[in-house]
Amino acid sequence: MRSAERTTHRVSERTPYITLVGKVVQIIEALRDAPEGLALQALARRTGYVKSSIHRILLSLRQHGYVQQDEPGGPYRLGLKFVAIGRAVNGNVSLVQVVRPHLRELVAAFDESAYLAVLRGERGIFVDVQETNRDLRLVGPLGAEVHFHATAAGKVIAALFPADRRAALLARLSLTRLTPRTITSRAEVERQWTRVRRLGIAVNHEETIVGAVFLAAPIFDVEPHVCGAISIGIPKARFSATLGRAMAAALKDTCARLSETLAAAGYTHRVGAAPRPVELGETTRSTLAG
Known part of the structure; x- marks a missing residue:
C-alpha cells in the first residue's frame, strides 16, 4: 500500500x-x-x-x-514561523499583479475599459488599465493622478478615509472645474462622499470628460484600510441606467472578493512617498478614441 x-x-x-x-x-x-x-x-x-x-x-x-x-x-x-511567511508574502505581493485578472474579468463582462488606482502618499495614482478593443473607447490614464472631488476612483477612495483625514483632504483640495459638470463646492463634495459610503460605489458622470461615465468601488487591505479602487469607464453614448446597475454590482462584488484575498494574504498597503506628479490626469489622458 x-x-x-x-x-x-x-x-x-x-x-x-x-x-x-x-x-x-x-x-x-x-x-x-x-x-x-x-x-x-x-x-x-x-x-x-x-x-x-x-x-x-x-x-x-x-x-x-x-x-x-x-x-x-x-x-x-x-x-511564529507563519509571521515570517506572512511578511515575505506581503513584501512580494504586487497589487497590480493581484488585481489585473479582476480587471480583465470586468473587461470581458462589459467590453469596456477597467482601471486600477492606488494610494501613493497623499495622492491616488492610476497604475494599471485593461482596455476594450472597441473602436470608441476610453484610453488608459497610466501614471495620472485621481481627482478626489471628480474622478470615480478618487471619490470612492476619499470617501472611505478616516473622518479626520477626510476633513483635512477636503480643506486643502483644489476644486478645479474640469467640465461644466465638475463639482466645485466643498459642501457638495462632502455630500457626494457621504453618498459613496452609503452606496459603496462612486460615479463620475461627465465630471472629468464630457461624454464619459466612470463607476468605481473601493479595495481594502488587511487592516482594513482603503488602498485603492477599481473603476470602469464607458462612453456616455453606450451608458444606460440598467447597465450602470449591472456595472455597480459587478464592481462591488469584484472588489469585495479582491479585498478578501488581500486580507487572507495579510496584505498591508505601503503608501510610500508620493511620486513625482504627472501633469496628465483622467481629464486629459482618458480621451475618447476612435
Whole structure:
C-alpha cells in the first residue's frame, strides 16, 4: 500500500491532488480561525479527521516551528514561523499583479475599459488599465493622478478615509472645474462622499470628460484600510441606467472578493512617498478614441 504522502487522486483532468497536503492545509486553516488555539478533540471535530492522524501532523509542524503548544494537553496555535511567511508574502505581493485578472474579468463582462488606482502618499495614482478593443473607447490614464472631488476612483477612495483625514483632504483640495459638470463646492463634495459610503460605489458622470461615465468601488487591505479602487469607464453614448446597475454590482462584488484575498494574504498597503506628479490626469489622458 502506498504511503499517504504518495497517494494522489485527480481533482480534474490535469490537476493532481495530494491528500496529505490538503489535510495539513485544513488543520492550519482551522488554527488560523481560532487565535485562542484548539485542542486535539476540537481540531478533529472541525476537520473531520481522526485524532491520531492530526496529532502526527501537529507534532511535525511543531518541530518546524509552525505550531506551538504551551503545555502538554493544552490547545495548539499557529507558530511564529507563519509571521515570517506572512511578511515575505506581503513584501512580494504586487497589487497590480493581484488585481489585473479582476480587471480583465470586468473587461470581458462589459467590453469596456477597467482601471486600477492606488494610494501613493497623499495622492491616488492610476497604475494599471485593461482596455476594450472597441473602436470608441476610453484610453488608459497610466501614471495620472485621481481627482478626489471628480474622478470615480478618487471619490470612492476619499470617501472611505478616516473622518479626520477626510476633513483635512477636503480643506486643502483644489476644486478645479474640469467640465461644466465638475463639482466645485466643498459642501457638495462632502455630500457626494457621504453618498459613496452609503452606496459603496462612486460615479463620475461627465465630471472629468464630457461624454464619459466612470463607476468605481473601493479595495481594502488587511487592516482594513482603503488602498485603492477599481473603476470602469464607458462612453456616455453606450451608458444606460440598467447597465450602470449591472456595472455597480459587478464592481462591488469584484472588489469585495479582491479585498478578501488581500486580507487572507495579510496584505498591508505601503503608501510610500508620493511620486513625482504627472501633469496628465483622467481629464486629459482618458480621451475618447476612435
